[in-house]
Amino acid sequence: GYDCGRFLTTTALVAFAGAAAAAEANLAYSGDAEAGYDMTATPGSFYWDANVAIDLTLTQELNSGAVASLSWGGDVAGSNLVPMAVTLDALPVAKLETSYGSISAGAIDNVNDEAFAEVAGMDVDTDAGTEDAGTIGFGQVAHILRADTTLGGYAVAASTNAAGTDVAAQVSGSAGDVAFALFYETNAMGLNVSGSAGAVSYAAAYASDSASNTSMGLGLGYDVTDAISVSASYAKNSTAAVAETAVGVAYAAGGITASADYDIDTPTLDLAAGYTMEVQAGMTVTLGVTVDDATGTPITGYTADVAYIMGDLAMYAGIDDASTTYAGVSYDLGGGASAFAYQSDAADLGPLEWAAGTRIGVAMTF
Numbered sequence: 001g002y003d004c005g006r007f008l009t010t011t012a013l014v015a016f017a018g019a020a021a022a023a024e025a026n027l028a029y030s031g032d033a034e035a036g037y038d039m040t041a042t043p044g045s046f047y048w049d050a051n052v053a054i055d056l057t058l059t060q061e062l063n064s065g066a067v068a069s070l071s072w073g074g075d076v077a078g079s080n081l082v083p084m085a086v087t088l089d090a091l092p093v094a095k096l097e098t099s100y101g102s103i104s105a106g107a108i109d110n111v112n113d114e115a116f117a118e119v120a121g122m123d124v125d126t127d128a129g130t131e132d133a134g135t136i137g138f139g140q141v142a143h144i145l146r147a148d149t150t151l152g153g154y155a156v157a158a159s160t161n162a163a164g165t166d167v168a169a170q171v172s173g174s175a176g177d178v179a180f181a182l183f184y185e186t187n188a189m190g191l192n193v194s195g196s197a198g199a200v201s202y203a204a205a206y207a208s209d210s211a212s213n214t215s216m217g218l219g220l221g222y223d224v225t226d227a228i229s230v231s232a233s234y235a236k237n238s239t240a241a242v243a244e245t246a247v248g249v250a251y252a253a254g255g256i257t258a259s260a261d262y263d264i265d266t267p268t269l270d271l272a273a274g275y276t277m278e279v280q281a282g283m284t285v286t287l288g289v290t291v292d293d294a295t296g297t298p299i300t301g302y303t304a305d306v307a308y309i310m311g312d313l314a315m316y317a318g319i320d321d322a323s324t325t326y327a328g329v330s331y332d333l334g335g336g337a338s339a340f341a342y343q344s345d346a347a348d349l350g351p352l353e354w355a356a357g358t359r360i361g362v363a364m365t366f
Contacts, residue, residue, distance in 0.1 A: 023060040029053065029366075031076075036340075036361015047359075049079035066098040091144065101149025108146045111157040112168045112185055113139030117192045119205050119217025121235030121244030124190070134239040136188050136207045136215055141166040187211075199223040214238045227253035268293050283308045307351065316342075316350045326350045337364040 031052035038047045055073040062068060072092035078084030093106035116126045116138045123135040143166070146159035154173035160166065165186065172181035177197065183190040190207035201221040208214045217235035224230060229250050236243040248261040258273040271291040278284050288303040305318040312332040319325045326349040328342020341360040344350070 023058055026057045026059070028055045028057075032363065032365045034361060034363040036359050038357055038359050040357035040359075047080045047361075050077065050084075052076040064098075066096060069093075069095045069097075071095070101147065104146045104148075105144060108143060108159065110139045110141060110143040110168050111146060111148075111159045111170045112183055115139060115170060115181070116183055116190050116207065117181075117194070117203065117205060119203055119219045119235055120233045120246060121237075122205060122207070122215045122217045123213070123237040123239055124205075124207050124215055134213060134237075136190070136209045136213050138183055138185050138188060138190060138207075139168065141168075141185075143168065183207075212238065227251055282310050305350070316352065318350060324349070326354060328352075328354060333362075335364075336366050337362060 029052055031050065033048070033050035035048040036046070038045055053073070053075050055071060057069055057071040059067060059069045070092055072089060074086060074088035076084065076086050089107040091106040093104055093108055095102060095104045112126075114127045116124060118124050118126065125135050125137045126139060141161055143159040143161050146157065148155070148157045150156065154171055156169075156171050158167070158169040160168070167184075167186050169184040170181060172179075174180065178193060178195040180194075181192040183192075187210040188207065189209075190205065192203070192205050194201075194203040196202070199222055203219040204217070206214075206216045215235070215237045217233065219231065219233040221229060221231045231248045231250075233246050234243060235245075242265050245264040246261060247264070248259065250259040251257065255276045256274070259271070261270045262268070269291075270293070272289070274286065274288040276284060276286045284307045286303075286305045286307075290301045292299045292301070301321045303318065303320045306316070308315045314330045314332075315328070316330075317325075317327040324345045326342065326344040326346075328340060328344070328350070330338050330340045330342075330352060332338050339362050340352075340354075342350075342354050343358045344354040344356055347356045348354075
């Protein structure tokens with residue numbers, strides 16, 4: 001499926017940041033809905049579900065040339081099993097944008113949320129939530145005030161929580177072919193460096209916190225040919241006695257993909273290969289094989305998927321090593337709507353991510 005927004009624009013007289021003038025109001029929404037007949041249970045039953053994301057933004061250009069805005073979003077979701085419910089963001093977002101930068105308040109992102117780039121094997125948590133013991137955390141505390149600007153060609157951002165007990169800051173930019181980012185958060189600091197020289201690419205990272213935890217990593221990549229690349233990574237964490245070192249090789253050309261990754265310290269070897277071929281016009285077959293020895297005993301898995309698309313009609317089928325199968329058809333009705341019929345042994349199978357069960361119905365995205 002696909003999502004596209006619908007926009008409703010109106011103009012209202014709004015007193016915004018001390019200036020009474022015509023303000024622009026934009027309502028954007030996108031979502032999906034599905035209804036049909038589920039034959040999985042006996043007897044079968046009709047079902048439906050719908051999800052809509054809504055974002056309302058009021059924008060006002062001030063006499064100084066600055067732009068003030070106020071936005072608030074939420075979700076409307078429900079199904080035949082769960083009553084329709086509206087969930088709004090905890091706070092709206094008020095933003096003032098000037099030629100010097102911007103200031104935001106409300107339900108904003110911590111500037112370090114998912115910003116720190118780890119090298120494989122590093123003990124660093126980079127998204128919102130509670131960090132694991134012994135790891136170094138960035139961006140995990142919700143913030144309500146944020147400022148962004150540019151100084152000397154470098155991007156500078158800072159944010160804080162309501163109590164001021166967690167402050168985050170980030171400076172990023174480049175010097176020649178080398179990109180860098182400096183991170184600070186109450187009780188933690190970090191550094192990312194990355195770049196390339198010819199066929200060689202590199203990334204380095206370092207992080208530490210007030211509990212004396214440190215983590216460092218170095219990653220290297222080299223394009224041997226247009227189809228073959230090799231890589232290596234090294235990570236050392238103060239909480240682990242052994243450094244994590246890995247090497248890998250990958251191949252991709254002519255519908256064939258293959259990779260081998262070896263963790264030296266474990267040691268474990270992971271292998272993967274795939275092949276996609278067009279059997280005839282509109283029909284594509286994709287095969288995949290994996291070998292994982294993380295448990296000490298190699299485990300082999302495979303997948304086989306077939307797709308046949310002829311105009312508005314699409315047919316899909318697949319199977320894996322656990323004999324999990326899916327098969328079905330979808331017909332494009334236009335305007336984001338489609339009719340379908342399928343049988344799937346598990347959830348999220350196939351390119352349309354069909355639910356588990358046997359269903360026939362109509363789906364739409366908007």
